[in-house]
Amino acid sequence: MQHIRKTFAGVTALDGVELHVHPGEIHGLIGENGAGKSTLIKILAGVYAPDSGEISVGGRRLASVTPAAVQQEGIRFIHQELHLIPHFTVAESVFIGQERCHRLGRLDRRAMRADSEKFFREVLNIRLDGNRLIRDLSQAELKLVQIARALIDGEARLVVFDEPTAPLEAREAALLFAAIRALKARGIAIIYVSHYLNEITQICDRVTVLRNGKQVATLDEVNADDIDRLIELMVGRELTTLFAPPAEKPPSTTPWxxxxxxxxxxxxxxxxxxxxxxxxxxxxxxxxxxxxxxxxxxxxxxxxxxxxxxxxxxxxxxxxxxxxxxxxxxxxxxxxxxxxxxxxxxxxxxxxxxxxxxxxxxxxxxxxxxxxxxxxxxxxxxxxxxxxxxxxxxxxxxxxxxxxxxxxxxxxxxxxxxxxxxxxxxxxxxxxxxxxxxxxxxxxxxxxxxxxxxxxxxxxxxxxxxxxxxxxxxxxxxxxxxxxxxxxxxxxxxxxxx
The missing domain is CATH 3.40.50.300 (P-loop containing nucleotide triphosphate hydrolases)
Structure with missing residues (x-):
């Protein structure tokens, strides 16, 4: 994405932003709320049209950036909201909109179950029964179903994860990280959007930082020692304390x-x-x-x-x-x-x-x-x-x-x-x-x-x-x-x- 500009009602949301992601790379995208991350991702998804700039995939400029064109190019999105149907099975949820059918048009449930379980096993390195109901899954398993649904056609070249661990416990997040690394090992490019900077430094190879609609930095390497630097780049100032100290006056001893x-x-x-x-x-x-x-x-x-x-x-x-x-x-x-x-x-x-x-x-x-x-x-x-x-x-x-x-x-x-x-x-x-x-x-x-x-x-x-x-x-x-x-x-x- 090169020189991306976007305004809404005279307010500049993106001002010449660039984002370059390589195959097999986990690229972090961070910034404060309102920095322009969501707008940039929606432009990539074809939801918004940029005022100027261009998007290239595999070295070829996209003449038309629409949801259908982006899908055709192998760009997939894993949103924070799950949008899964509770009474569907895992296999039905994975293949929704791209169902396997017999010659006479009836659903081939056996094939969908077998193919979904094979995907979980071979691509995400986990075992998940295709007959389990969505309402019975953990939050981490729901997220993995969402990933499988986006990638089951085998055409994915770039996957965008938008706040994927927001509803997850620490142990569940570790399961998701393992799945993301498995995608990286297959040469799939990944954009990882998160407010949790410890996750960014843990899983990302490079990081692009946005502030007030502008790209302020792209770091080619990050680790746990860079969190304070990332915060300063995001907010434009040094945060001396994240938590305010308690007052010297002790709380009341009378319960309310x-x-x-x-x-x-x-x-x-x-x-x-x-x-x-x-x-x-x-x-x-x-x-x-x-x-x-x-x-x-x-x-x-x-x-x-x-x-x-x-x-x-x-x-x-x-x-x-x-x-x-x-x-x-x-x-x-x-x-x-x-x-x-x-x-x-x-x-x-x-x-x-x-x-x-x-x-x-x-x-x-x-x-x-x-x-x-x-x-x-x-x-x-x-x-x-x-x-x-x-x-x-x-x-x-x-x-x-x-x-x-x-x-x-x-x-x-x-x-x-x-x-x-x-x-x-x-x-x-x-x-x-x-x-x-x-x-x-x-x-x-x-x-x-x-x-x-x-x-x-x-x-x-x-x-x-x-x-x-x-x-x-x-x-x-x-x-x-x-x-x-x-x-x-x-x-x-x-x-x-x-």
Whole structure:
């Protein structure tokens, strides 16, 4: 890709960007949210037409860059979203849109199963039963099915991985890395887009860095020692601290939230307390009950037993409306589908949780609402500042800030952050971490659920470790290592603290 330029409504998204990828190379593409990565990939996919520049494959310029033409050239895309049908089998999912059929037009299920299993075995070096249902697979297995679906025709020359490990645990990510290296060994070129810089330095041969729509560097070699340099190239400045230190003032000793022997279909015997000024993390692998516990605290998942107390009063949360009324705010793990109303503006998404203060006699005070949203956008550095813009056009990090701004405008006392920096670049991540610490310093309670071990250890004061539906350990974070946390979540040999 040479001299790629693209503007949207007068705003330059890409300014003369170049990207060169060799056969059998894993090439990292990094940058902050809004740096231009997604726009560049969509131009390569034929979704957007560049204003200028050209794309060449195998030394030959593409006269027409359309989705069909790109597919014909052997360029494949593995998106962050899975788009798989739960009740389909693995084989059906791999061959969807390119099914094997008998002469009379009936599906040849036996051939599809045999060919899919052969692909997994010979290309990705794993064994996966073609008759298993999609709904029964792990997140890593789902990602591998997605890869097989893109590559099953045997014509792939370049594969683009867009945030492939976002939903994966560390052990699942290792399985995906092995599959990517197997593709590299077959001479397939790979573009790897990720916000996790430790992954970039671990798996990529070269790295291109974008900032504000421009290509600022291409590094011909990277290793773990280059992470600070990559961060500085991405954000244009040195990040002195990723995590803000806690305030010298200790948190309150009087709990605001108390869980006493809480239980449901997914967890049991949950006991802990959360006091104002505290940031408490919940760690646990997929299936540990962590996600269901978070949902239950917001009235989204039914409780079967136990007592939940808020400010000393026993309550039964039956809906999010009731949870909000009790002072609980949730930043959900799936911001796109569960946190934002995509067609609405940034201002409407910020103001939606506090209509009373921005209306009179049931009518919205539009200018007051706009000024309120603009003030919060400036406070959280939401970019661009145009609060009338539809929220769906914002980058992931800025969308996350919109949800945080919504609850900052409310009178919430407990902030539940579920995977708060999933798909968010390192610059925005630092801002979210500092904002979270400010909430605690102002006497709010913060509960963080995350699959990112470094995030939990760096952000939280103490951690609750869940395994198989129970809290198996409660540990302070000041001397905790990532290996130690992984041992606790997976049932390893580290000492557990009840």
């Amino acid at each position: 939230l108390s869980l006493e022997n809480l239980g449901s279909d997914a967890f049991r015997h949950i006991n802990f307390q959360l006091a104002p000024g505290e940031i408490v993390g919940i760690a646990g692998l997929s299936g540990s009950g962590r996600e269901q516990l978070i949902d239950a605290l917001y009235g989204l998942y039914p409780l079967r037993q136990g007592t939940l107390r808020i400010a000393g009063k026993a309550v039964r949360l039956r809906s999010p409306v009731q949870a909000i009324a009790e002072g609980i705010a949730l930043v959900p793990r799936d911001r796109r589908h569960h946190g934002l109303i995509q067609p609405l503006s940034v201002a409407d998404n910020i103001n939606i949780a506090s209509p009373g203060s921005l209306s009179r006699f049931g009518w919205e005070l539009k200018e007051k609402a706009r000024q309120n949203a603009l003030a919060l956008a400036e406070k959280l550095d939401i970019r661009p500042r145009n609060v009338r813009q539809a929220v769906r056009f914002l980058s992931g990090g800025n969308q996350q800030k919109v949800i945080l701004a919504r609850w900052l405008n409310s009178h919430s006392q407990l902030f539940i952050l579920d995977e708060p920096t999933l798909g968010v670049d390192v610059g925005a991540r630092a801002e979210i971490y500092h904002l979270t610490r400010q909430l605690a310093d102002k006497g709010r309670c913060v509960l963080v659920s995350s699959s990112d071990a470094s995030e939990l250890i760096g952000l939280c004061d103490r951690l609750l470790v869940m395994r198989r539906g129970e809290i198996v350990a409660e540990v302070p974070t000041h001397n905790l290592t990532q290996d130690g946390l992984l041992a606790l979540t997976s049932g390893g040999s580290e000492q557990e603290t009840p």
